[in-house]
Amino acid sequence: MKTILWCCSPIFLTIKKPDFEELQLSHETAMNYLRRNSSGKLANVWNKLTSAEIEQAQFVIASDTVVVLDEQVIEKPKNRQHAFEMLMNLSGRTHQVITSYSIKSHKVCQHNRLVSSLVSFRALKTDEVDAYLNLTEAYDKAGA
Numbered sequence: 001m002k003t004i005l006w007c008c009s010p011i012f013l014t015i016k017k018p019d020f021e022e023l024q025l026s027h028e029t030a031m032n033y034l035r036r037n038s039s040g041k042l043a044n045v046w047n048k049l050t051s052a053e054i055e056q057a058q059f060v061i062a063s064d065t066v067v068v069l070d071e072q073v074i075e076k077p078k079n080r081q082h083a084f085e086m087l088m089n090l091s092g093r094t095h096q097v098i099t100s101y102s103i104k105s106h107k108v109c110q111h112n113r114l115v116s117s118l119v120s121f122r123a124l125k126t127d128e129v130d131a132y133l134n135l136t137e138a139y140d141k142a143g144a
Contacts, residue, residue: 018044018062022075030068034100035112037064042102042110054106063101069093083133092123 018041024033041062049057067074069090077083097117104110 016045020044030073034064038062038100038102059103059105061103065099067095069095087129090121094118094120
């Protein structure tokens, strides 16, 4: 089954940052953690919307993504050193990237889905990792 998104008019997006703490519980699997995060973010934003915003919105989407390596969740790096260590740990290995998204509209109840991919890194050189870490985008992604 394929999903095709077709739009003949400009798409208007409003981005609202949820006030939701992402903290994995000690007993929680990566998938349950992600489901809880995307659902929690969606609920947080949904509850802040006015009736007019809900009526006007086609839908509201919230998501979260993590990297899983050796059954450990890897999130966004705290700093450059942490990002460097993450990337060197992923070097030459295969890891899982999991995204959970939740979607809701005033006409449709909430739906939650998980998407998972396996990603293989070739062996990385330290100078390549350093060059990548000079980019600002390196710090806004799970697993760097």
